[in-house]
Amino acid sequence: xxxxxVQVGYGVKTGSVYRIAEQGSxxxxxxxxxxxINGRGYFQVLLPDGRxxxxxxxxxxxxPTGQIVTGDGYIVQxxxxxxxxxxxxxxxxxxxxxxxxxxxxxxxxxxxxTLAGFVNPAGLEALGDNLLVxxxxxxxxxxxxxxxxxxxxxxxxxxxxxxxxxxxxxxxLIIAQRAYEMNSKVINATDEMMQATSQVLR
Numbered sequence: 001x002x003x004x005x006v007q008v009g010y011g012v013k014t015g016s017v018y019r020i021a022e023q024g025s026x027x028x029x030x031x032x033x034x035x036x037i038n039g040r041g042y043f044q045v046l047l048p049d050g051r052x053x054x055x056x057x058x059x060x061x062x063x064p065t066g067q068i069v070t071g072d073g074y075i076v077q078x079x080x081x082x083x084x085x086x087x088x089x090x091x092x093x094x095x096x097x098x099x100x101x102x103x104x105x106x107x108x109x110x111x112x113x114t115l116a117g118f119v120n121p122a123g124l125e126a127l128g129d130n131l132l133v134x135x136x137x138x139x140x141x142x143x144x145x146x147x148x149x150x151x152x153x154x155x156x157x158x159x160x161x162x163x164x165x166x167x168x169x170x171x172x173l174i175i176a177q178r179a180y181e182m183n184s185k186v187i188n189a190t191d192e193m194m195q196a197t198s199q200v201l202r
Contacts, residue, residue: 024161033060033068035091036160039152041115044077044143045070045131052077054116054141057130059159072129080111093153095146115151116141 026036035043035058042054055070063069066081080097082089089099095113118124123137134141146154 026155026158027161028158029059030157031059031061032089032157033062034058034157034159035060035113036155036158037115037146037152038093038155040121041117041146041151042121042132042141044114044116044141045074046077046079047074047131051133052141053127053131053133054124055130055132056160076113078111078114080113082110091154091156093147093155095154112145113154114143115146115148115154116143117150118142 124132
């Protein structure tokens, strides 16, 4: 089996879908629910059909009941709820969530965020909206605490930017456009030669 599984793109020839697994730059935000993974690993989210999806997009928010959720409202797993009486909360690089509750002086532990790792991340199947699911090509998820073996750390108040290199992509587009223009000229020249030959034969 191809390392990327059986996902097929929609280009001019059959080929597997390849995703760039390199990390993007981290951008600071003012949202305390935002998290970025510095290193390898994926956040886990619960889909409406009961499946677990994986994402590196950590632009999270709070649900009406206090759970940490994605922009589409999917609950981040393991489920962590920020109490209404929380004055502030923090997420450590190792994923421990603590909050300062009104009327208390000591931080209260709210839970532990875990990350998922894969032997072959390129084999994950894309669902859209930065969500991925495991496949036979990716192998099963290995769950662990951030900063654990093979997993990165969590940066609160940060999100990961796109890992696409715009300079490289524009250069590749220019090369493809020039190749298309050259092929078009060859086809036009061939058509003119065929027309000239046809006129001579007449």
